[in-house]
Amino acid sequence: MPDPQPILQMKGITKEFPGVTALADVDFRLFPGEVHALMGENGAGKSTLIKVLTGVYQAEAGEAVLAGERVHFSSPLKAQQAGVSTVYQEVNLCPNLSVAENIFIGREPRLFGLINNYPEMRRRARELLARVELDIDVTAPLASYSLAIQQLIAIVRAVDISAKVVILDEPTSSLDTGEVAQLFRVMRRLKEDGVALLFVSHFLEQIYEISDRMTILRNGRLVGEWRTSELSRIELVSRMIGTELSVLEALEEQPKRELAALERQEPFLQAAQVGKTGLVAPFDLAIHRGEVVGLAGLLGSGRTEVARLIFGADRAESGTVTIDGTPLSVKTPRTAIGRNIAFCPENRKTEGLVEDLTVRENIILAMQAARGWLRPVPARRRDELVGKYIEALSIRPANPEALVRNLSGGNQQKVLLARWLITQPKLLILDEPTRGIDVGAKAEIQRLVVSLAEEGMSVLFISAELEEVLRLSHKVGVLRDRRLVAELANDESLTADRIMQTIASGEGGAA
Amino acid sequence: MITLTRHRLFWPVVVLVVLLLGNLLEKPDFFAIRIQDGHLYGSVIDILRFGAPLMLVALGMTLVIATGGIDLSVGSVVAIAGAVACLHISKQPDQNAIGGVLIAVVMALGAALLFGAFNGIMVSRIGIQPIIATLILMVAGRGIAQLIMDGQIITINSTPYKWIGAGWLFTLPAAVLIALAMIAVTALIMRRSALGLLLESVGGNAEASRLVGIQSRSLVLLVYAICGLCAGLAGLMISSNVSSADGNNAGLLIELDAILAVVIGGTALTGGRFSIGGTVIGALVIQTLSTTVYTLGVPPETTLIFKAVVVTIVCLLQSPAFRRKVFGRWGPRRTPPASGSAPSEPTNVKVPA
Numbered sequence: 001m002p003d004p005q006p007i008l009q010m011k012g013i014t015k016e017f018p019g020v021t022a023l024a025d026v027d028f029r030l031f032p033g034e035v036h037a038l039m040g041e042n043g044a045g046k047s048t049l050i051k052v053l054t055g056v057y058q059a060e061a062g063e064a065v066l067a068g069e070r071v072h073f074s075s076p077l078k079a080q081q082a083g084v085s086t087v088y089q090e091v092n093l094c095p096n097l098s099v100a101e102n103i104f105i106g107r108e109p110r111l112f113g114l115i116n117n118y119p120e121m122r123r124r125a126r127e128l129l130a131r132v133e134l135d136i137d138v139t140a141p142l143a144s145y146s147l148a149i150q151q152l153i154a155i156v157r158a159v160d161i162s163a164k165v166v167i168l169d170e171p172t173s174s175l176d177t178g179e180v181a182q183l184f185r186v187m188r189r190l191k192e193d194g195v196a197l198l199f200v201s202h203f204l205e206q207i208y209e210i211s212d213r214m215t216i217l218r219n220g221r222l223v224g225e226w227r228t229s230e231l232s233r234i235e236l237v238s239r240m241i242g243t244e245l246s247v248l249e250a251l252e253e254q255p256k257r258e259l260a261a262l263e264r265q266e267p268f269l270q271a272a273q274v275g276k277t278g279l280v281a282p283f284d285l286a287i288h289r290g291e292v293v294g295l296a297g298l299l300g301s302g303r304t305e306v307a308r309l310i311f312g313a314d315r316a317e318s319g320t321v322t323i324d325g326t327p328l329s330v331k332t333p334r335t336a337i338g339r340n341i342a343f344c345p346e347n348r349k350t351e352g353l354v355e356d357l358t359v360r361e362n363i364i365l366a367m368q369a370a371r372g373w374l375r376p377v378p379a380r381r382r383d384e385l386v387g388k389y390i391e392a393l394s395i396r397p398a399n400p401e402a403l404v405r406n407l408s409g410g411n412q413q414k415v416l417l418a419r420w421l422i423t424q425p426k427l428l429i430l431d432e433p434t435r436g437i438d439v440g441a442k443a444e445i446q447r448l449v450v451s452l453a454e455e456g457m458s459v460l461f462i463s464a465e466l467e468e469v470l471r472l473s474h475k476v477g478v479l480r481d482r483r484l485v486a487e488l489a490n491d492e493s494l495t496a497d498r499i500m501q502t503i504a505s506g507e508g509g510a511a
Numbered sequence: 512m513i514t515l516t517r518h519r520l521f522w523p524v525v526v527l528v529v530l531l532l533g534n535l536l537e538k539p540d541f542f543a544i545r546i547q548d549g550h551l552y553g554s555v556i557d558i559l560r561f562g563a564p565l566m567l568v569a570l571g572m573t574l575v576i577a578t579g580g581i582d583l584s585v586g587s588v589v590a591i592a593g594a595v596a597c598l599h600i601s602k603q604p605d606q607n608a609i610g611g612v613l614i615a616v617v618m619a620l621g622a623a624l625l626f627g628a629f630n631g632i633m634v635s636r637i638g639i640q641p642i643i644a645t646l647i648l649m650v651a652g653r654g655i656a657q658l659i660m661d662g663q664i665i666t667i668n669s670t671p672y673k674w675i676g677a678g679w680l681f682t683l684p685a686a687v688l689i690a691l692a693m694i695a696v697t698a699l700i701m702r703r704s705a706l707g708l709l710l711e712s713v714g715g716n717a718e719a720s721r722l723v724g725i726q727s728r729s730l731v732l733l734v735y736a737i738c739g740l741c742a743g744l745a746g747l748m749i750s751s752n753v754s755s756a757d758g759n760n761a762g763l764l765i766e767l768d769a770i771l772a773v774v775i776g777g778t779a780l781t782g783g784r785f786s787i788g789g790t791v792i793g794a795l796v797i798q799t800l801s802t803t804v805y806t807l808g809v810p811p812e813t814t815l816i817f818k819a820v821v822v823t824i825v826c827l828l829q830s831p832a833f834r835r836k837v838f839g840r841w842g843p844r845r846t847p848p849a850s851g852s853a854p855s856e857p858t859n860v861k862v863p864a
């Protein structure tokens with residue numbers, strides 16, 4: 001039973017943005033030694049509540065009490081100094097500084113208070129990383145590591161800075177199972193030390209595994225606070241969504257997809273011995289019309305790289321790609337796009353969206369790029385298309401003029417998806433399309449993938465969630481250590497366990 | 512009112528108006544406009560007329576900055592354009608022949624376009640950082656202008672050429688009309704075609720733009736070429752106005768005024784969103800400043816400091832963080848601290864037993 005005195009208490013928080021009330025009279029409390037989950041749909045106001053607490057935004061009304069003292073942080077730095085640290089949804093560190101520098105930015109150990117003591121910094125960085133069982137070169141630039149590792153580094157930094165409250169806003173959306181377990185170990189250790197942890201995630205399993213208590217928000221309003229053990233998943237989802245939705249039914253296992261009929265035709269895309277040293281070993285992959293091919297593997301196993309080589313985001317050193325029987329030298333994304341291939345990258349902030357542009361501009365971008373600047377998409381048609389996809393994907397706020405920067409993470413992901421869907425690609429490459437998306441929207445996107453495939457679109461589907469890959473794919477390519485080690489037909493015998501085994505052993509098993 | 516102050520051109524316009532009104536104090540007939548020989552005269556007209564070259568250079572600079580680049584070589588291109596045109600005219604048997612002047616103008620603009628394209632190639636094909644790539648021409652360009660003119664200042668006597676910078680059309684200075692036409696055409700192209708959107712995309716996120724298939728290389732090349740062209744046109748105005756070409760001093764430091772105008776106009780140096788209207792206002796602010804310095808009789812040795820102070824104020828006014836600090840009560844309301852009551856249990860939080 002947690003200690004009865006909350007370490008943090010927020011009351012009557014109201015935050016308005018032009019045209020949107022992001023938070024209305026929200027109360028929130030956090031006890032030491034607990035993991036508290038903040039739940040809600042995309043755009044419910046979770047990140048905003050966190051940003052109000054940490055001084056990124058100033059609330060219009062409300063107050064916060066930290067350890068018995070009324071606080072009002074004017075900047076995240078002030079919050080950090082008072083013991084409240086945050087790891088945001090998107091990694092917010094400096095990509096070209098070294099790992100050690102990132103961990104100690106703004107509080108570098110100094111020699112005689114003057115110059116940075118690099119050896120000391122490196123030693124302490126290594127020590128801190130060892131506590132999360134991460135053994136990496138701390139002098140390498142941050143950008144040379146995968147998003148997952150960057151995320152862990154951000155967490156290490158947050159934890160090291162503050163002892164009272166650590167806020168994790170969707171830290172797990174880019175981590176795979178092993179890394180999540182690693183993170184949870186770290187979180188449990190902190191909990192034992194009496195740290196209060198605020199945790200946001202759209203993965204219900206994770207919430208039930210790690211959290212002690214949860215607060216639910218809906219449309220910027222407080223729904224209530226519960227002990228995790230006292231709220232069933234169905235109750236949780238219906239409180240988040242507000243109605244007893246049939247969404248959960250959609251999450252039920254769908255019948256296994258039929259492969260044989262598809263494979264009888266000529267493949268839409270055939271990659272033969274495509275590869276690039278350092279990225280992925282040469283691989284063969286055939287994608288048929290109307291087929292969903294899943295890619296499974298641990299983070300850094302080369303899933304994304306396979307997609308990038310096919311799309312031309314990175315240039316392959318060897319091999320050929322054949323589309324509809326005609327060979328294609330994919331040199332740049334533009335050539336691939338010209339052959340109706342679309343690619344939603346996993347890192348939407350750096351590779352996907354132009355945050356300063358509006359929702360409308362972001363959605364139209366791919367289509368416009370294909371037409372060239374001399375042939376603008378006529379305004380009428382553009383507005384029609386944009387309106388249609390805002391509606392179809394329920395992008396919130398449903399305002400085409402909204403800046404993408406101001407959208408919640410999940411809604412940004414939907415904008416990215418809409419951008420490619422309007423180009424009506426024949427092959428859609430989705431790299432972690434459901435990352436950061438709430439349960440309802442996730443089911444919608446999964447349904448969308450299935451129906452697009454039924455209409456004849458081919459899909460290359462990459463996800464860290466094996467269940468999702470299994471639910472959607474006709475066949476699953478398994479990657480391990482930057483090598484495509486197996487291609488498994490998704491029949492009755494294929495289970496998540498068997499994929500895990502394949503990943504672990506690196507052998508194809510019975511295909 | 513709220514939406515008005517939020518408009519991104521609000522503060523630059525305020526500063527412009529304040530500067531203009533400031534002149535009124537010292538010179539009550541500041542806004543007076545006279546008609547003489549069918550031409551409009553007055554201080555405001557002068558600001559527009561002398562500001563025309565800056566508006567043009569800043570126009571090109573806006574587009575370059577929108578892609579995340581910068582062009583330091585515009586001053587040199589100004590000098591080169593003037594040199595090419597004046598050299599050609601000076602060689603004509605009859606300097607007043609329209610034909611010769613037209614050829615001179617086309618040659619000068621062609622040269623400017625080529626030098627702009629050269630910058631574009633350095634940046635987009637060879638991948639040199641814009642500040643370095645254009646620094647090359649910034650330094651070399653003045654040398655090229657000197658070479659063209661054999662180290663001399665060329666003075667010409669050509670009425671048609673003089674018209675570009677000092678002539679009149681429809682009662683207004685021709686330079687103003689030329690600049691406005693160029694601005695209007697550019698703005699129209701940007702917003703009617705998809706060029707504006709694609710440039711903002713390239714400047715806003717280069718990698719994402721590559722992955723959606725935007726041909727950023729050719730766009731960047733195009734933009735530097737346009738910037739060169741604008742600078743060339745400005746160069747014609749400047750040299751025409753004084754009927755001579757001076758390789759050393761024509762357009763000196765104009766790149767800095769242009770960058771300032773762009774920034775005052777609300778286009779961020781990091782690229783992305785740009786505002787041509789903002790740039791025009793920015794250029795007018797800078798030009799009005801120079802005029803104000805004279806009307807207020809600011810001692811010449813302090814003019815630069817005076818300019819710097821005003822520019823600093825504009826930039827501060829545009830920063831939301833600064834405005835919140837200074838005019839706190841204009842920003843969003845914050846509830847005043849309640850009486851120091853001890854934290855009590857929240858009332859509407861449901862905690863099942």
Ligand SMILES: Nc1ncnc2c1ncn2[C@@H]1O[C@H](COP(=O)(O)OP(=O)(O)OP(=O)(O)O)[C@@H](O)[C@H]1O
Nearest residue numbers: 017022042043044045046047048406407408409410
């Ligand atoms: N700076 C801003 N300007 C305008 N609107 C904003 C801004 N920041 C957030 N919003 C809006 O406030 C609402 C709440 O957004 P918030 O990011 O808090 O959602 P969230 O619960 O974290 O969602 P997600 O699960 O997708 O991350 C959304 O409608 C969003 O569009």
Ligand SMILES: [Mg+2]
Nearest residue numbers: 046047408409
């Ligand atoms: Mg969020």
